[in-house]
Amino acid sequence: MLQRKIDLQLQRWFKQKKKPALLIMGARQVGKTTSVRTFAANYYSSFFELNFEEKPSLKRIFEGDLDAITIYEKLSVTDLGKLIPFKTLLFFDEIQSCPQARTAVKFLIEDGKYDVITSGSLLGINYREVSSYPVGFEYQIEMHSLDFEEFLWANNIPPKVIDKLKICFTSRTQVDSFVHTKIMDLFRKYLIVGGMPAVVTSYIETHNISEVIIRQKMIIQSYRNDISKYAGKKKGLAKAVFDSIPMQLAEKNKKFVLADVAKGAKNRKYEDAILWLYDAGIANYCFNISALQIP
Numbered sequence: 001m002l003q004r005k006i007d008l009q010l011q012r013w014f015k016q017k018k019k020p021a022l023l024i025m026g027a028r029q030v031g032k033t034t035s036v037r038t039f040a041a042n043y044y045s046s047f048f049e050l051n052f053e054e055k056p057s058l059k060r061i062f063e064g065d066l067d068a069i070t071i072y073e074k075l076s077v078t079d080l081g082k083l084i085p086f087k088t089l090l091f092f093d094e095i096q097s098c099p100q101a102r103t104a105v106k107f108l109i110e111d112g113k114y115d116v117i118t119s120g121s122l123l124g125i126n127y128r129e130v131s132s133y134p135v136g137f138e139y140q141i142e143m144h145s146l147d148f149e150e151f152l153w154a155n156n157i158p159p160k161v162i163d164k165l166k167i168c169f170t171s172r173t174q175v176d177s178f179v180h181t182k183i184m185d186l187f188r189k190y191l192i193v194g195g196m197p198a199v200v201t202s203y204i205e206t207h208n209i210s211e212v213i214i215r216q217k218m219i220i221q222s223y224r225n226d227i228s229k230y231a232g233k234k235k236g237l238a239k240a241v242f243d244s245i246p247m248q249l250a251e252k253n254k255k256f257v258l259a260d261v262a263k264g265a266k267n268r269k270y271e272d273a274i275l276w277l278y279d280a281g282i283a284n285y286c287f288n289i290s291a292l293q294i295p
Contacts, residue, residue, distance in 0.1 A: 001038065002154055002197055002200065003153045004031060004035050004150060005147075005149075006141070006143050007035065007039065010035065010036075018112075019109075020136075020138055021139070022138075022141065023095075023119070023123075024036070024117065024119045024143055025142045026121065026142055027280070027281030028222065028223070029198060030145045030197065031143065031145075032119045032121075033051075034197065035143070036117055040089045045087040045088070046081050046087060046089070047091065048075060048078075048080045048081055048083070048088065048091065049093060050080070050101075052094050052095065054093075058078075059097070059100070060074075062100035062103075063100070066104040067107055068111035068113075069111075071104055071107070085113045086114075088114045088115070089114070089117060090115065091118075092116070092119070094119070095118045095123075096120040102133065102134065105134040121281065144195070146197065149162060151190045154200055155186055161179060189203070196216070198215055199212055199216055223242070223282055224239060226282070227277075227280075227282070231273070231280075234273045237269070237272075238273040238274075240261050241261055241273050247260065248260055254286075255288070
């Protein structure tokens with residue numbers, strides 16, 4: 001099981017006396033669901049997981065009245081488990097597929113009998129479908145793939161060594177040559193493996209780069225499938241932009257060049273497709289700055 005930085009955030013949230021709902025945002029397959037399941041197993045007596053993409057029939061729970069009592073009655077007749085007041089975690093996964101569940105969060109938090117965590121992968125592209133957001137009742141955090149520090153944890157680098165590296169970095173002092181060689185070797189492997197949990201796990205278990213590449217290709221294909229499924233009229237343009245990213249990152253000129261996507265491509269035609277990829281968490285912006293400060 002991979003150690004993630006979100007684990008500490010979940011623990012801090014759990015310790016709050018009057019918790020808001022916790023919304024975990026992030027691209028697909030970065031580890032949101034796994035982290036919540038592990039957290040629930042350690043801190044709750046009962047766990048209700050509703051994945052609205054895996055089981056679309058669960059959306060019917062949120063049809064009609066959305067008051068807490070009605071929702072609890074419907075949950076109690078499912079095969080998800082037993083509702084134990086103040087000891088149960090309700091987890092609404094892929095909540096972008098059930099906007100009414102997002103609306104109902106406010107009423108569940110006001111009631112206060114059960115803790116609520118929601119998670120979504122494509123929340124940035126369907127925000128208009130939510131009739132009423134739980135403003136003031138929802139705390140949002142964003143989860144990404146493993147960063148390099150998490151990758152070091154996965155490779156059993158002791159926390160003391162990592163802390164020493166941070167001190168050397170901030171104080172600009174030399175790192176022990178043996179440690180430096182080891183960490184740089186892992187950094188190069190991180191550049192190859194990346195930070196997607198399934199890929200990192202495959203590497204840790206097999207150290208087989210061929211297996212790593214297979215996993216990476218599977219994730220890339222799943223992202224392309226999402227574009228086909230959710231991008232609507234923009235799917236052709238969005239796929240073209242997405243497919244061009246690796247090639248453009250390999251160029252010396254790091255500026256994204258639309259002419260490399262398609263001959264004669266114009267900003268006006270592609271800007272919505274690029275924005276869709278960003279809102280879906282599939283691509284990131286990297287702004288050109290002239291000073292080392294937040295733009």
